[in-house]
Amino acid sequence: MAYLIDEQKLEKVYLKSYHTIGRFKYNVDTLINSPEISRHHAIIEFTQGHWLIRDVSTNGIWINDKKISKNLPYQLCLNDKVDFAAPGRSSFVVGDLSTDCQFLVSQSDSGKVIEIKDQLLLPNEQEASHIAYFDSMLNYWFLEDLFTNDRQVLIDGGLISIFNDQWQFYCSSPSTITKQLKNEVAQNVDYALSFNVSLDEENTHLTLNVADQTVDLGTRSHHYLLLLLARTRILDKEAGLENELQGWMYREELAKALGVQMNHMNIMVHRARKQLADACLDICPEFAYMLESENGKVRLNCNDITIVKGSKLETRISI
Numbered sequence: 001m002a003y004l005i006d007e008q009k010l011e012k013v014y015l016k017s018y019h020t021i022g023r024f025k026y027n028v029d030t031l032i033n034s035p036e037i038s039r040h041h042a043i044i045e046f047t048q049g050h051w052l053i054r055d056v057s058t059n060g061i062w063i064n065d066k067k068i069s070k071n072l073p074y075q076l077c078l079n080d081k082v083d084f085a086a087p088g089r090s091s092f093v094v095g096d097l098s099t100d101c102q103f104l105v106s107q108s109d110s111g112k113v114i115e116i117k118d119q120l121l122l123p124n125e126q127e128a129s130h131i132a133y134f135d136s137m138l139n140y141w142f143l144e145d146l147f148t149n150d151r152q153v154l155i156d157g158g159l160i161s162i163f164n165d166q167w168q169f170y171c172s173s174p175s176t177i178t179k180q181l182k183n184e185v186a187q188n189v190d191y192a193l194s195f196n197v198s199l200d201e202e203n204t205h206l207t208l209n210v211a212d213q214t215v216d217l218g219t220r221s222h223h224y225l226l227l228l229l230a231r232t233r234i235l236d237k238e239a240g241l242e243n244e245l246q247g248w249m250y251r252e253e254l255a256k257a258l259g260v261q262m263n264h265m266n267i268m269v270h271r272a273r274k275q276l277a278d279a280c281l282d283i284c285p286e287f288a289y290m291l292e293s294e295n296g297k298v299r300l301n302c303n304d305i306t307i308v309k310g311s312k313l314e315t316r317i318s319i
Helices: 222-238 251-258 262-279 285-290
Strands: 002-006 011-014 018-022 042-047 050-055 061-063 081-084 091-097 102-106 113-116 120-122 130-135 140-145 151-154 159-162 165-170 191-197 204-210 213-219 291-294 297-300 304-309 312-318
Touching: 050 061, 113 120, 130 262, 191 222, 204 222, 213 262, 222 251, 222 262, 222 297, 222 304, 222 312, 251 262, 251 297, 262 291, 285 291
Parallel strands: 191 304
Antiparallel strands: 002 011, 002 091, 018 042, 042 050, 061 081, 081 091, 102 113, 102 165, 120 130, 130 140, 140 151, 159 165, 191 204, 204 213, 291 297, 304 312
């Protein structure tokens, strides 16, 4: 996480990917309330892998006691001393420039910081009520309630309210929606799922065949969730349901079949989606949405399913 250290207050100033500093209250990210500071004094921006600072002020900026040129970007380095308006006045030190994680900062206690590197269960794995995760299809970070499935976009610098507190989200690379969310896998890619489940159904091994490639997804607990959805889809096809109606299970029904609480089942859904997306990111990132959601229901959107139980073929079907 990137931050400056205010030498006067001895506080961390966390940096957004586009961060403004100045005297214009309510219109800058970091307020310096001194008359020599311009309303908009500096812009710090993360671009092309570097943190750059730009002087847009009247009285200037000094880096390590040397004044930088106005309106020209200057690359910040760790431990740089940054003075606004005059050397030794309104001084900050570059404390960290890492960009390997996103983070939430409590607005009631800036010392409370939650790092998010991949997907994170909140407040912890044992008592999870929310999950923060990156949607590779939409190129956005989300916070989802694991009980209601309501989710909200996490925007760099935006505020969210959870756990009786307000938190500000910081992200080194601002997200932009690049695709509209579609609960369907690309139709021009051939893909198939092969399940190999033990006789006691304690272990489920999964293999994905896509575009003439075989991806071994190993044995995971969430594979049993996918197996239950696969069986439901096959039963619905055999019952003569239309393709659009096949395979849907209510989340409550699925949680009961798995023998877990609703929030834990939703965690399994996220882990399954992430594994599918990561396994096929270069081939077809839409595979995260092989696991569809709609109106409190989920289903497995796969047209070719093979299930082997023990050493015997349970079913093989092309939908």
